[in-house]
Amino acid sequence: xxxxxxIRRVGFGxxxxxxxxxxxxxxxxxxxxVVPKLIWPGRIYSEKEMLDIRVDFTTSxxxxxxxEKDPSKAKAKKRKLYRRTGRKFFERYxxxxxxxxxxxxxxxxxxxxxxxWGNHFAIVDKNKLPVFNTGPMQREQxxxxxxxxxxxxxxxxxxxxxxIKSLDNFKSRGPNSAxxxxxxxxxxxxxxxxxxxxxxxxxxxxxxxxxxxxxxxxINAAYIMTGWGFIGGKKGVEAKKIGYLGSLHEPGTxxxxxxxxxxxxxxxxxxxxxxxRNLIENLCESEDCINFIAWKLCRHFICDxxxxxxxxxxxxxxxxxxxxxxxxxxxVLEATWKYGEPEQKFLxxxxxxxxxxxxxxxxxxxxxKIFEYDFESRLNYKQKKISWILxxxxxxxxxxxxxxxxxxxxxxxxxQEYLVRRIALVNxxxxxxxxxxxxxxxxxxxxxxxxNFDDPRKLLGILRKLENKNSNSNSLIAVLCSRKVLKV
Amino acid sequence: MxxxxxxxxxxxxxxxxxxxxxxxxxxxxSTKKNLVVIMLRGGMDGLxxxxxxxxxxxxxxxxxxxxxxxIKITADFAxxxxxxxxxxxxxxxxxxxxxxxxxxxxxxxxxxGQYLMESGGTVPYYDKTGWLGRALDTANKKSLSIxxxxxxxxxxxxxxxxxxxxxxxLPSDETLKILAADYHEDEVLSNVLRTIxxxxxxxxxxxxxxxxxxxxxAKIAGQQLVQPNGPSIAVFDIAGFDTHxxxxxxxxxxxxxxxxxxxxxxxxxxxxxxxFENTIIVSLTEFGRTxxxxxxxxxxxxxxxxxxxxxxxxxxxxxxxxxxxxxxxNLFEGRDLDSSIDARAVYASILARVLDRDHREIIKNAFFNxxxxxxxxxxxx
Numbered sequence: 001x002x003x004x005x006x007i008r009r010v011g012f013g014x015x016x017x018x019x020x021x022x023x024x025x026x027x028x029x030x031x032x033x034v035v036p037k038l039i040w041p042g043r044i045y046s047e048k049e050m051l052d053i054r055v056d057f058t059t060s061x062x063x064x065x066x067x068e069k070d071p072s073k074a075k076a077k078k079r080k081l082y083r084r085t086g087r088k089f090f091e092r093y094x095x096x097x098x099x100x101x102x103x104x105x106x107x108x109x110x111x112x113x114x115x116x117w118g119n120h121f122a123i124v125d126k127n128k129l130p131v132f133n134t135g136p137m138q139r140e141q142x143x144x145x146x147x148x149x150x151x152x153x154x155x156x157x158x159x160x161x162x163x164i165k166s167l168d169n170f171k172s173r174g175p176n177s178a179x180x181x182x183x184x185x186x187x188x189x190x191x192x193x194x195x196x197x198x199x200x201x202x203x204x205x206x207x208x209x210x211x212x213x214x215x216x217x218x219i220n221a222a223y224i225m226t227g228w229g230f231i232g233g234k235k236g237v238e239a240k241k242i243g244y245l246g247s248l249h250e251p252g253t254x255x256x257x258x259x260x261x262x263x264x265x266x267x268x269x270x271x272x273x274x275x276x277r278n279l280i281e282n283l284c285e286s287e288d289c290i291n292f293i294a295w296k297l298c299r300h301f302i303c304d305x306x307x308x309x310x311x312x313x314x315x316x317x318x319x320x321x322x323x324x325x326x327x328x329x330x331x332v333l334e335a336t337w338k339y340g341e342p343e344q345k346f347l348x349x350x351x352x353x354x355x356x357x358x359x360x361x362x363x364x365x366x367x368x369k370i371f372e373y374d375f376e377s378r379l380n381y382k383q384k385k386i387s388w389i390l391x392x393x394x395x396x397x398x399x400x401x402x403x404x405x406x407x408x409x410x411x412x413x414x415x416q417e418y419l420v421r422r423i424a425l426v427n428x429x430x431x432x433x434x435x436x437x438x439x440x441x442x443x444x445x446x447x448x449x450x451x452n453f454d455d456p457r458k459l460l461g462i463l464r465k466l467e468n469k470n471s472n473s474n475s476l477i478a479v480l481c482s483r484k485v486l487k488v
Numbered sequence: 489m490x491x492x493x494x495x496x497x498x499x500x501x502x503x504x505x506x507x508x509x510x511x512x513x514x515x516x517x518s519t520k521k522n523l524v525v526i527m528l529r530g531g532m533d534g535l536x537x538x539x540x541x542x543x544x545x546x547x548x549x550x551x552x553x554x555x556x557x558x559i560k561i562t563a564d565f566a567x568x569x570x571x572x573x574x575x576x577x578x579x580x581x582x583x584x585x586x587x588x589x590x591x592x593x594x595x596x597x598x599x600x601g602q603y604l605m606e607s608g609g610t611v612p613y614y615d616k617t618g619w620l621g622r623a624l625d626t627a628n629k630k631s632l633s634i635x636x637x638x639x640x641x642x643x644x645x646x647x648x649x650x651x652x653x654x655x656x657x658l659p660s661d662e663t664l665k666i667l668a669a670d671y672h673e674d675e676v677l678s679n680v681l682r683t684i685x686x687x688x689x690x691x692x693x694x695x696x697x698x699x700x701x702x703x704x705x706a707k708i709a710g711q712q713l714v715q716p717n718g719p720s721i722a723v724f725d726i727a728g729f730d731t732h733x734x735x736x737x738x739x740x741x742x743x744x745x746x747x748x749x750x751x752x753x754x755x756x757x758x759x760x761x762x763x764f765e766n767t768i769i770v771s772l773t774e775f776g777r778t779x780x781x782x783x784x785x786x787x788x789x790x791x792x793x794x795x796x797x798x799x800x801x802x803x804x805x806x807x808x809x810x811x812x813x814x815x816x817x818n819l820f821e822g823r824d825l826d827s828s829i830d831a832r833a834v835y836a837s838i839l840a841r842v843l844d845r846d847h848r849e850i851i852k853n854a855f856f857n858x859x860x861x862x863x864x865x866x867x868x869x
Binding site: 191195410420486 | 529551596599616635637640643648652654656659664666667670671677683684687728780782784788789821
């Protein structure tokens with residue numbers, strides 16, 4: 001690929017004052033070695049703090065519903081509770097941190113990969129997970145994992161609080177676990193297996209259905225996962241810790257895709273605990289997993305229908321490094337550099353939004369100071385608009401409807417309604433922090449085109465025609481919604 | 489159930505032979521017929537929507553998530569209490585159910601299943617177009633999807649549009665012309681923009697209300713479907729049927745989703761007025777759910793489900809299908825309601841009716857010449 005096209009393909013384009021790197025491939029590869037610090041100057045809430053706030057919210061809301069029967073009083077109390085716990089604030093705050101990092105950070109390629117993995121391990125939009133938990137988990141747990149082994153990433157992501165919550169594993173119990181044996185003895189109804197997480201571990205996170213596993217394999221994977229869930233909860237209060245309860249685990253040896261997972265350990269508390277680690281290790285080193293993830297990375301960065309030769313570069317790096325993510329990421333960049341063609345990938349709405357913000361120097365997502373919140377007031381427009389805009393574009397990254405996350409292809413992202421929303425957004429450029437009273441918008445457009453395109457002639461030609469027409473936002477639409485910007 | 493397996497099978501065999509005659513009998517009229525497909529993602533539980541009450545197997549299998557107040561519609565079947573509008577239509581002979589049916593996919597993966605329910609093929613992620621789109625390709629009818637993406641089911645068709653209400657305003661057509669000039673080398677982008685520029689005024693208007701309440705969406709679709717030159721095909725997309733935990737019974741997660749489906753039907757009936765007589769609404773899902781409840785008071789991915797149909801094109805209300813039974817030996821792989829008929833046969837027959845096409849032509853264009861019996865007589869007879 002050519003330098004500037006490559007920078008837009010694997011990153012978010014160049015800021016107005018950013019230097020064009022001499023060697024774009026090296027520039028990108030270097031970004032994969034170290035996890036960049038978050039540059040957000042405001043307060044960063046730890047995942048634990050956010051869990052505390054969440055549990056405060058869910059417990060208080062539950063109590064409120066049970067105790068306050070007067071509808072108008074209940075409404076007032078609910079509003080107060082919402083504000084005190086940031087029920088409407090935190091998702092926007094997390095989005096602001098994420099976008100601030102992507103627009104102003106110095107390792108944009110790393111951020112692109114971070115977004116990719118966040119979507120790979122998508123947490124669905126339920127149980128207020130996008131409000132309190134998904135963003136902090138991605139920040140605090142996923143980011144640091146990106147310089148380690150893929151298998152460690154899968155293992156740790158499997159056992160994050162939002163993943164266990166969203167895929168229901170905390171409700172899964174081995175039919176012959178000590179727990180159920182006891183219930184049977186007491187003539188109480190059993191509480192059985194939940195296949196949800198076991199299936200998605202195979203299908204979405206590691207080997208994909210291409211591996212040819214059966215329903216029996218799914219059930220056995222779910223058996224292996226039994227015992228992993230929440231620990232230390234009290235009745236009516238959500239537990240905050242993830243851990244292993246041997247009493248819920250399905251005893252015995254479980255076979256997944258022909259490989260046997262024996263029960264290790266002697267203590268009843270930890271017996272069977274290691275099965276999950278062993279399963280994930282085996283899954284992650286299988287050809288099916290390596291092929292699937294290589295294909296998915298190629299589809300994200302290179303083209304909608306990846307070819308064997310592209311995938312091979314990644315597969316070779318994977319095997320050589322034994323699944324080290326920096327090597328895998330660097331191979332993705334090499335494959336993209338080698339096989340990427342111009343205007344080949346239709347950008348997802350969020351990536352497009354970040355790109356146009358970064359390339360034009362827009363005030364997006366806004367000065368971090370505006371996100372300082374007193375936990376008493378109503379949110380203002382500037383605080384709210386980030387989620388409103390992403391919602392309009394159809395891409396609130398913490399709100400995947402299904403655990404396969406957001407799609408990655410032109411067929412999924414290019415529709416009449418999606419395009420209308422992109423054009424309409426740029427039609428009102430102040431929304432994305434492009435103000436008419438700064439530089440004339442046509443000059444911003446020209447500068448952006450000159451900086452970010454290897455051959456800017458076509459786009460400059462369009463702008464030239466608009467020059468005398470007093471059509472400032474037209475120039476932005478003409479460029480930011482042009483084919484060359486929508487498709488990188 | 490008034491249909492035994494034997495009668496069903498002989499019936500379908502004879503129908504294959506008589507298919508062309510039936511299609512001709514329906515004839516083509518100048519009246520605009522409408523088809524609405526409501527996609528229910530996540531695996532709609534046919535046994536919750538239309539529970540079998542002929543024995544107590546289901547109740548025993550689902551102690552915590554059974555439907556407590558089913559609305560009895562036949563000796564053997566009932567409706568979920570949230571399907572109120574559907575029940576009203578049933579009483580007016582304008583609703584039917586095809587039970588124990590599924591697309592021919594048994595892999596229990598949502599994403600493969602959803603792909604196939606839309607593509608109409610048998611290999612996941614293989615066909616790039618959808619069965620409805622392919623059927624429409626030669627039909628000269630407009631279609632409208634009430635969704636942000638253009639769903640796979642419609643891809644491959646001509647004259648497609650999709651819509652959701654928005655508060656943001658498009659620029660003038662003069663500005664869009666600048667983009668049109670830029671897009672002209674890209675066929676897909678060009679087509680998309682061309683449809684946008686031709687949109688009726690009602691779809692250009694902005695709305696401060698960004699609610700995606702299904703009643704509101706159904707109203708918008710209804711307003712377009714009644715236009716003589718408007719779309720004849722509408723597609724809805726509801727996610728959230730994947731209730732592995734806390735599925736609920738009369739109320740709860742699955743019930744909420746069924747209610748949304750019901751509200752779409754009710755709103756469309758109101759909005760379409762007399763055009764409802766020439767309309768058929770059908771549900772579509774990737775698979776049903778296990779008969780037994782699981783460890784989290786939910787259900788797992790299964791196989792057979794039900795197709796709910798409503799609209800004036802139906803001559804009378806009935807439950808159609810070959811009920812396989814819920815006894816362990818009759819379950820698919822010992823756990824799921826079996827499918828007695830390839831659901832694509834039902835959709836093919838509905839398409840033949842709405843598009844006034846020969847059943848065989850539909851199968852050829854939309855379903856890759858799959859061996860699908862003609863169900864027209866069963867549904868519309």
